[in-house]
Amino acid sequence: MHPEDDDTLLFIGDSITDAGRDRADPASLGEGYVHEIARTLRGRAPDGPGPRIINRGINGHRVYDLESRWSTDVIDHRPTVVTVKIGINDTWRRYDRNLLSPVDEFEACLDRLLAATARQLSARLVVITPFLLPIGPDQERWFEDLSPRTDAVLRAAVHNAAHVVRADLVLPRAAQDRESRELAPDGVHPSPLGHRLIADAWLAEVAPTAPVARR
Template sequence: MHIQEEDTLLFIGDSITDAGRDRTDPASLGSGYVHEIARTLRGRTGTGAGPAVINKGLNGNRVYDLESRWATDVIDHRPTVVTVKIGINDTWRRYDCGLISPVGEFEACLDRLLADTARTLAARLVVITPFLLPVTPGQEDWYEDLSPRTDAVLRAALANGAQVVRADLTLLRAAEEKGAAELAPDGVHPSPYGHRLIADAWLAAIDSGTSDLRP
């Protein structure tokens, strides 16, 4: 997959995608990986232009929240490339308030969103895997829920021909050198450096045209 200037890139997900964007300003991209991707793509044009970029991340979203707003926040914008980053809140809510998101239902919902988007828009699809960098007591236990959920994300991506960005592997490898808190102080929300790593992983995956679907 190669991004063209005439493309419209839409990113949707939870707070990691939101990254503090101004929801009253449609052009706001927040301060996270979406902003970093847009800045890099503009720099490549040499003119400061580049493809249109839309950020529809929303704090606290689980996959079912994405489904409830998919028509207005994705389909209506007619993007040519759609990137989805979701899953950590489906796990987190189990541990902080007992709200269960069964992996089978999660996978079915994500599969519907990807399939409907490909069918309705003929858009190219990109999926960023959820990740966790445990820094607080008990976060290691979250892998019981998150690991099978990540496998579900990979299956849904494969079934729908989506490009995969392995943020989980990228950040875990970096954490071995830098430490988890340097990349995500609370184990979930990336630091500026963590966001840059996600952006670089997205750009590398898109430029190479290959996906890592290993569990």
């Protein structure tokens, strides 16, 4: 998959995708990984505008919130590439509000969204896995909920032939060489460096640069 100038790339998810975007400005991309991806793709297209990029992340959302706005925030824009980043709030709300999101229901909901998008738009799909860089023992126990949820995300992605960006591997791997707080100060929300790592992982999976030909 190599996005072209006539592609529309739509990103949807929670606060990690939202990244402070101005919701009054439809062109606002926020200051996170979506912005970094857009900057890179536009830099690769000096003679054209690059693909159209839309950010529809909203902080605090769980997968069911995405489903409630999927028609207006995804289908109506007719994107050709759809990237979904969801799951951490489905876990987080269990621990701070006792608001449960059973993994089987979560998986079924995500699967419905991906399948409907492929069916209605013939769009190419990308899924970014949820991740956590625990900053204390209270967050360590989140993995009892998050690990099976990540597996559910992977199953839904495979079932719908989606590209997968393994943020759950990329960020912990980077945390081996630096403090976790450098990548996600609260364990969940990426720093600028964390966002750049997610963007680089997306670009490597979805829009890799062409290898240099050997002579």
